[in-house]
Amino acid sequence: MRRAGDLLTHVTSFFEEHQLAAAHAVIGVSGGVDSMVLLHLCQRAVEGAPPALGGFSVVHVHHHLRDAADRDAAFVQAYCRQHGIPCEIAHVEIADVRGEGLEAAARRARYEALAARARGKSGVILVAHHAQDELETFVMRLLRGAGPLGLGGMRPKVEMFGAHVLRPLIAVEKAAILEYAAAHGVPHVEDETNQDTRFLRNRVRQVVVPALRSIEPQAERKVLEALEILWAEDAYMQAQAERAAREVAAWRADGSILLSAARLAALHVSLQRRVIHILLNCFSAREWTFAHVESIRRLAAAKAASGEVHLAADVRCVKAYDHMYIGRPQRDNLHLSARVRWDLRAPEAGIGQGEARWRFRRLWVADPNPARLPSPWWLLLPAEVSWAEVAVGVPTSERVRLFGGRGTKKLQDIFTDAKVPRAWRPRWPVVFVDGEAVWVPGLMRSGAWLWRGGPAYVIRARAPAACLAAWPLRADRGRR
Numbered sequence: 100m101r102r103a104g105d106l107l108t109h110v111t112s113f114f115e116e117h118q119l120a121a122a123h124a125v126i127g128v129s130g131g132v133d134s135m136v137l138l139h140l141c142q143r144a145v146e147g148a149p150p151a152l153g154g155f156s157v158v159h160v161h162h163h164l165r166d167a168a169d170r171d172a173a174f175v176q177a178y179c180r181q182h183g184i185p186c187e188i189a190h191v192e193i194a195d196v197r198g199e200g201l202e203a204a205a206r207r208a209r210y211e212a213l214a215a216r217a218r219g220k221s222g223v224i225l226v227a228h229h230a231q232d233e234l235e236t237f238v239m240r241l242l243r244g245a246g247p248l249g250l251g252g253m254r255p256k257v258e259m260f261g262a263h264v265l266r267p268l269i270a271v272e273k274a275a276i277l278e279y280a281a282a283h284g285v286p287h288v289e290d291e292t293n294q295d296t297r298f299l300r301n302r303v304r305q306v307v308v309p310a311l312r313s314i315e316p317q318a319e320r321k322v323l324e325a326l327e328i329l330w331a332e333d334a335y336m337q338a339q340a341e342r343a344a345r346e347v348a349a350w351r352a353d354g355s356i357l358l359s360a361a362r363l364a365a366l367h368v369s370l371q372r373r374v375i376h377i378l379l380n381c382f383s384a385r386e387w388t389f390a391h392v393e394s395i396r397r398l399a400a401a402k403a404a405s406g407e408v409h410l411a412a413d414v415r416c417v418k419a420y421d422h423m424y425i426g427r428p429q430r431d432n433l434h435l436s437a438r439v440r441w442d443l444r445a446p447e448a449g450i451g452q453g454e455a456r457w458r459f460r461r462l463w464v465a466d467p468n469p470a471r472l473p474s475p476w477w478l479l480l481p482a483e484v485s486w487a488e489v490a491v492g493v494p495t496s497e498r499v500r501l502f503g504g505r506g507t508k509k510l511q512d513i514f515t516d517a518k519v520p521r522a523w524r525p526r527w528p529v530v531f532v533d534g535e536a537v538w539v540p541g542l543m544r545s546g547a548w549l550w551r552g553g554p555a556y557v558i559r560a561r562a563p564a565a566c567l568a569a570w571p572l573r574a575d576r577g578r579r
């Protein structure tokens with residue numbers, strides 16, 4: 100057990116190990132005993148050091164959630180003023196809980212605010228989590244059914260929102276912190292919500308931790324020992340997973356991700372899970388559950404050519420053949436008029452109504468393989484095209500350019516050659532780009548706007564069921 104007397108040496112060597120002396124770290128201080136002890140230790144660690152080596156600052160995040168929040172902010176500010184430490188009160192507003200719960204939303208907002216301040220400095224944030232926090236987190240995650248990734252708990256060093264979060268006290272027992280605070284008269288405030296048993300963490304702290312300690316007085320240390328083994332394995336697996344993620348996935352400028360279903364499914368199952376986790380973590384710091392990861396894994400391996408997983412209100416994973424897309428679809432551009440101007444940055448467009456509706460879905464593919472798209476139900480459009488027009492009721496005298504500059508073909512002839520029933524012809528859509536017909540879905544692609552390599556929009560058309568029933572010849576392809 101680490102005693103209070105060892106704390107300064109412990110923190111100093113933690114800083115040395117992480118080459119932090121000159122880091123100009125931002126210390127997250129709530130005003131509670133843990134972060135006040137960390138602050139006190141940092142003050143002592145840099146005592147006498149030239150300013151260039153010791154220039155840390157304090158950030159207190161004011162969440163505007165508790166009655167005592169003003170009191171805490173004023174306390175931290177007064178302490179820092181008294182000791183000549185630069186201090187900022189960062190006000191955050193938690194308007195968007197995104198189904199993750201208030202506690203998690205507050206935590207996300209807090210780290211976002213701390214990271215924003217740290218990025219302008221050394222990029223380092225220090226927080227005062229300790230061994231008991233680690234034990235509580237371990238128990239909570241165990242109860243949530245977490246795998247090794249989650250059970251690994253809070254690492255001594257992690258990346259969050261583009262900053263490094265370091266936890267110098269993670270191996271220190273709570274008793275040593277309290278002992279240190281008493282011995283050095285470290286002032287602090289009490290957070291009354293720590294007693295609120297509506298929070299799972301508080302119930303674990305009040306019920307489970309004492310029970311574990313009564314069975315194993317060294318429970319914190321034992322869990323830490325287990326975690327250290329886990330962290331070493333985790334670091335290795337994570338490096339493998341990051342490499343694999345770069346091989347299976349491509350990140351687009353708008354933040355969405357494209358990946359190959361086959362390549363993902365070919366990885367070892369535990370690597371698949373980690374890769375998916377890495378990809379999901381690109382979409383906010385909310386905690387994705389194992390169920391989300393498994394749904395994506397199943398979708399990748401499924402025989403079905405297409406499918407979709409709703410991950411959160413605004414994040415989806417969509418599969419079309421080998422392509423999988425994880426992202427936030429932009430505003431649904433679905434119109435039911437006869438002529439739709441389709442912004443290709445939106446994933447979908449539709450035309451017609453009910454049973455007679457045609458659907459168009461597009462994917463952005465960094466490096467398409469045209470050999471995979473032999474069917475006339477698919478179209479590749481060069482990346483520079485950003486608008487397409489989907490129209491029905493196009494006069495059958497409209498001409499579609501043939502490949503290789505060999506003239507044009509009338510829509511009338513295209514329908515006749517493909518034996519499309521007359522009843523369907525006025526309702527068959529034609530896709531235009533810049534006023535020129537580029538595609539009669541299911542029937543013919545034109546020689547206009549040809550893709551010649553590089554990133555592209557891959558568009559899939561799906562004919563209405565009623566149409567496929569009336570026109571059985573190519574029904575199988577339309578359904579895919």
Ligand SMILES: Nc1ncnc2c1ncn2[C@@H]1O[C@H](COP(=O)(O)OP(=O)(O)OP(=O)(O)O)[C@@H](O)[C@H]1O
Pocket residue numbers: 126127128129130131132133134135158159160161162209225226227228232290
């Ligand atoms: N409002 C805040 N502003 C800045 N940093 C914070 C704030 N709340 C928490 N932190 C940082 O995150 C760490 C962990 O937060 P957590 O809420 O788990 O603990 P805590 O009970 O608030 O800790 P403490 O005893 O320091 O108050 C804190 O020790 C502190 O470093």
